[in-house]
Amino acid sequence: MQEPATASARLRVGEFEVDLRCGEVRRNGDKIKLQQRPFQILSALLERPGDVVTREEIQQKLWPTDTFVDFEHSINTAVNKLREALGDDAENPRFIETLPRYGYRLIAPVEVVEGNGAYLEAEIPSPLRPRSQKTGLWLGISSFVVAGVALTCIFAFDWFHLRSRLVGGAHAEHIGSIAVLPLRNLSNDPQQEYFSDGMTDELITALAKSKSLKVISHTSVDRYKHGNRTLPDIARDLGVDAVVEGTVMRSGDSVRITAQLIDAHSDRHLWAESYERELKDVLSLQDEVADQIAAQVGIKVAASQQTPVASTRQVDPEAHEAYLKGNFYWSRSNCDGSQKGLSYYQQAVAKDPAFAEAYVGLAQAYFTLGDWNCLPYEEAFSKSKAAALRALELEPTLGPAHTWLGTLAFFHEWNWHGAEREYIKAIQLNPNSAPAHMFYALFLVSMAKQGEGLAEMKKALELDPTAEFTNMTSVHILYLARQYDKAIEQANNTIQLYPDSWGTYFWLGVVYERKGMYEQAVEAYLKSKSSQDAKPEGLDAFRNAYQKSGIRGYWQHVRDSARGEGLEACSMSSIYARRGETEQIIDYLNQDFQKHCPSIRSLKVDSFYDNLRGEPRFQDLLTRLQLQ
Numbered sequence: 001m002q003e004p005a006t007a008s009a010r011l012r013v014g015e016f017e018v019d020l021r022c023g024e025v026r027r028n029g030d031k032i033k034l035q036q037r038p039f040q041i042l043s044a045l046l047e048r049p050g051d052v053v054t055r056e057e058i059q060q061k062l063w064p065t066d067t068f069v070d071f072e073h074s075i076n077t078a079v080n081k082l083r084e085a086l087g088d089d090a091e092n093p094r095f096i097e098t099l100p101r102y103g104y105r106l107i108a109p110v111e112v113v114e115g116n117g118a119y120l121e122a123e124i125p126s127p128l129r130p131r132s133q134k135t136g137l138w139l140g141i142s143s144f145v146v147a148g149v150a151l152t153c154i155f156a157f158d159w160f161h162l163r164s165r166l167v168g169g170a171h172a173e174h175i176g177s178i179a180v181l182p183l184r185n186l187s188n189d190p191q192q193e194y195f196s197d198g199m200t201d202e203l204i205t206a207l208a209k210s211k212s213l214k215v216i217s218h219t220s221v222d223r224y225k226h227g228n229r230t231l232p233d234i235a236r237d238l239g240v241d242a243v244v245e246g247t248v249m250r251s252g253d254s255v256r257i258t259a260q261l262i263d264a265h266s267d268r269h270l271w272a273e274s275y276e277r278e279l280k281d282v283l284s285l286q287d288e289v290a291d292q293i294a295a296q297v298g299i300k301v302a303a304s305q306q307t308p309v310a311s312t313r314q315v316d317p318e319a320h321e322a323y324l325k326g327n328f329y330w331s332r333s334n335c336d337g338s339q340k341g342l343s344y345y346q347q348a349v350a351k352d353p354a355f356a357e358a359y360v361g362l363a364q365a366y367f368t369l370g371d372w373n374c375l376p377y378e379e380a381f382s383k384s385k386a387a388a389l390r391a392l393e394l395e396p397t398l399g400p401a402h403t404w405l406g407t408l409a410f411f412h413e414w415n416w417h418g419a420e421r422e423y424i425k426a427i428q429l430n431p432n433s434a435p436a437h438m439f440y441a442l443f444l445v446s447m448a449k450q451g452e453g454l455a456e457m458k459k460a461l462e463l464d465p466t467a468e469f470t471n472m473t474s475v476h477i478l479y480l481a482r483q484y485d486k487a488i489e490q491a492n493n494t495i496q497l498y499p500d501s502w503g504t505y506f507w508l509g510v511v512y513e514r515k516g517m518y519e520q521a522v523e524a525y526l527k528s529k530s531s532q533d534a535k536p537e538g539l540d541a542f543r544n545a546y547q548k549s550g551i552r553g554y555w556q557h558v559r560d561s562a563r564g565e566g567l568e569a570c571s572m573s574s575i576y577a578r579r580g581e582t583e584q585i586i587d588y589l590n591q592d593f594q595k596h597c598p599s600i601r602s603l604k605v606d607s608f609y610d611n612l613r614g615e616p617r618f619q620d621l622l623t624r625l626q627l628q
Contacts, residue, residue, distance in 0.1 A: 010113035011046060013106075014095060016086065017113065018042065025085065037062060037074070038082035045096065045106040050272050051260055052247075054103035079104065099186060099247065105258075175263075177214035177240040178293075180204045182225040183257070186249040196248045197222075198324030199257065199286070203244075206290035208432030209399075213294065215432040216240060219331075219467035235264030238465060242270070244293060253279050253317065259289055261296050271296045279317035319352035326361045333468070335374035341365045356394035356401075362387035363404040371411065371598060377570075378596075381412045399430035403439060410443050411598040414625055419443055434464035438473050442480075446602040447627075450481045468498045475507040479514070480605050487511045502531035513578070514607055518551045525554075555579050570597035577608040585609070586617045593621060603627060 011018045017026045023039055025032040034042075040062050044053050058075055079096070082088075088095045095108045180203055185196035201218040208215040216238050224234050231243050246259035260272035273292060277285045322344045330341030342365035348358035363384045370380025385408050391401040406422030409415040423440035426433060437460035444453030457477050464470040471494035478487035491508035494501060509524035526539050538561075545557035555578045562571050573588035592600045603609060604627040612618040622628045 012111040012113055013046070014086075014108045018046065020046075032085050034085045035078075035081060037078040038085065041075075041078050041082055041104075045104060046110065048269060048272075049106045049110050050274070051269055052099055052103045052105045052258075057103070099184070102184065175213075175241040175296075177216070178207065178242045178244060179216040179221050179234065179238045179240045180207065180218075180244040181221055181234070183246050183248040183259075186247050194325050194328035195250050195321070198327055199248045199255075199282075201327060202283075202286045203259075203289060205430075206286045207293060208430055209290075210294060211431045213432070214240070214463065217432075217434045217464035217467060217470075219434075219469065220464045223466055230267075231262055232264060232267055239462065240264055250279070255279055255282055255285070257285065257289060259293065261293055279320065280314040282317075282320055283315050315355055316352040319348045319355050319358065322348040322351060323355065323358045323361060326358070326365070330361065330365055330368070333368075335369065335372055338365050338368045338372075338374060342369065354394055356391045356398055359387045359391035359394065360398060360400045360404070363391065363401065367404055367407065377412070377598070381408055384408060397429055399426045399433055399436065402426035402429065403433065403436045406436075406443075407439050410439070410446075411601055412596055414596070414601065416443075416447065416626065432463055434460045434467065434470055437463065438470055441477055442473060442602075445477050445480045446605060448605050453477060454481060466497055468494070468501055468504075471497065472501055472503045472507070475504055475511070479507055479511050480602055482607060484511050484515050500531045502528045505531060513551065518546075521551070522546045522554055552579050570595060570599050573597075574599060574608070580611065582612060582615065585612060586615065586621070589618075589621055593624065600625070 011020070015027055016032070018024075019026070020043060023036070025034050025039070025042070041058060044058060044061055047053075055075055062075075062078075079098075083090060083093075083096060086095050090096075090098055093107065095106065097105045097107045099105065180200060183196045183200045183203070185193055197218075200221075204215060204218050204221075207213065208217075220238060229237075231245070235241070235243055241264055243262045243264050244259055245262065246257060248258075249256045254276055255278075256274065256276040258272070258274040261270045262268065263270055271293070273289075275285060275289065326341040326344035326348060328341075329337045329344065331337070341361065345358050345361035345365055348355055349362065352358070366375070366380045366384035366387060369375040370377035370384065374380075384404060388401045388404045388408070391398050392405075395401075402422045403426040406419045406426060409419035409422060413419075420440075420443065423436060423443060426436040427440065430436065437456050441453045441456035441460060444450075444456060446453075454477070457474055460470050461474060471490065475487050475491045475494065478484075478490055488508065488511055491504050491511070494504045495508075498504065505524045505528035509521045509528065512518070512521035512524055522543070526542060529539060529542070542554060542557055546554040549556070555575055559572070559575045559579075562575070570592055573585055573592050576584040576588060589600060589603070603625065604622065609618070619628070
């Protein structure tokens with residue numbers, strides 16, 4: 001009588017047959033000697049073929065919490081014995097891939113053995129080979145058949161997990177939001193960290209083009225790069241339904257990416273795949289990975305894009321590397337970082353003049369250098385606009401280029417209609433762009449559209465809940481909307497995340513000052529200066545000025561210091577507004593108008609100018625600015 005299929009729980013891994021019920025491994029019918037711990041590690045890897053099994057997961061599975069052993073040594077020993085039994089090589093693995101200091105992955109093909117000894121023509125996908133839907137279907141059926149027997153094995157084996165892994169495309173009931181955790185750098189070269197960071201950011205950007213999926217920004221997921229929080233905890237922090245994690249390794253002229261999609265509520269793996277491409281094809285690779293992830297959650301990526309030029313063309317590998325380095329340095333949010341970023345962006349466009357994203361890099365670097373007074377703002381803003389326009393010539397559907405054009409129109413050109421048009425276009429092209437929503441929020445509140453502005457601010461915070469920029473700018477927006485208590489609460493929350501956020505301390509000081517809480521205001525201002533590396537003796541001078549002559553004395557010392565350092569341009573009007581000197585305020589505001597200073601973009605709603613609103617000269621200025 002033929003043995004029924006349900007009486008066997010056997011898998012074929014390469015040339016080896018694994019009997020999960022009996023704990024045996026055979027090769028060509030000959031039993032391979034394998035101790036209990038190595039076999040249990042093999043079972044754990046077979047539960048999630050193609051996925052990474054962490055060292056912590058192996059520790060929890062093999063050793064109870066009350067067992068006292070040297071886990072690191074014991075795991076290493078067990079894995080080495082398993083490799084020895086399989087004839088595997090850690091340097092050039094056929095079966096088990098090591099992720100240094102993190103875990104292991106089964107990369108060999110796997111077949112399910114039927115009860116009559118025949119093999120289904122199916123395999124678990126290796127990291128470099130896509131899986132067909134037909135293969136996944138056969139494996140799903142077979143896994144379901146043998147699941148009953150597997151439950152009786154003395155070695156715990158998660159058949160439901162295996163079934164979902166083999167079937168492929170196992171959707172969660174509903175995934176409306178997702179976070180892509182920082183891809184781990186497997187190159188063993190810390191100098192390549194910029195590459196893994198850049199690939200993470202670009203994968204997020206590719207996914208974020210969907211209108212149907214909320215995608216958390218890179219700046220909010222980056223804080224989990226070196227943490228120990230579990231995936232469900234991270235998902236709760238970020239308010240998402242699913243998480244993507246993976247690895248990236250660059251070797252010579254090729255790049256290899258692995259990615260897996262995990263249901264955040266059940267911690268269940270829904271999909272995993274690996275890819276290897278030449279560096280020149282890296283842009284199309286990112287879109288391919290994004291498309292496959294999106295397919296798992298039942299949405300389409302880039303539905304708003306009609307001509308995805310950059311996603312289909314090749315890019316010069318050296319230009320792409322320079323671009324990623326530019327992003328790495330620019331994200332440091334200081335003058336030195338933006339200068340280094342600018343240099344790398346310039347190298348990128350020199351290597352590949354058709355690289356649209358690199359021109360966006362130039363636009364953002366020049367803008368921040370001008371906005372922070374690191375470069376003369378007239379020169380910086382002019383070059384920023386030229387770079388953004390060039391990016392759109394190369395790729396008209398590049399959302400970030402529209403964001404920077406809108407911000408230049410808002411901050412510098414005072415082209416209010418143009419600014420709003422660009423922000424709306426940027427959001428249409430990339431609904432998950434937190435910077436686009438946040439800049440648009442600042443614009444709307446400055447135009448006295450508080451309700452609409454606060455709604456956009458909320459969207460930005462949902463997309464980028466822990467980023468310094470979104471949180472700090474929210475304090476500014478709440479101040480302009482005259483929601484002072486909420487602004488203080490937001491500032492304190494931001495400072496908990498970023499204790500050295502000079503911008504947050506500055507806006508906290510502004511809010512305290514408007515509430516008449518002058519001592520708290522001055523302390524916040526001094527913390528802002530301290531976070532910008534002000535010298536102790538300089539801080540003492542500001543504090544003494546306040547203690548001697550109150551808040552007017554403090555601002556007089558600010559004025560004198562600005563003049564002494566040659567920083568009078570675009571700063572005197574706000575200083576005199578704090579001192580309440582009407583004639584000087586209007587004189588300096590007119591100078592700001594002539595110089596196109598970014599500082600007067602919010603003149604319509606800034607409460608420090610309330611005592612001037614009845615003055616004819618002030619009303620004339622608002623008319624010239626087309627703010628009334």
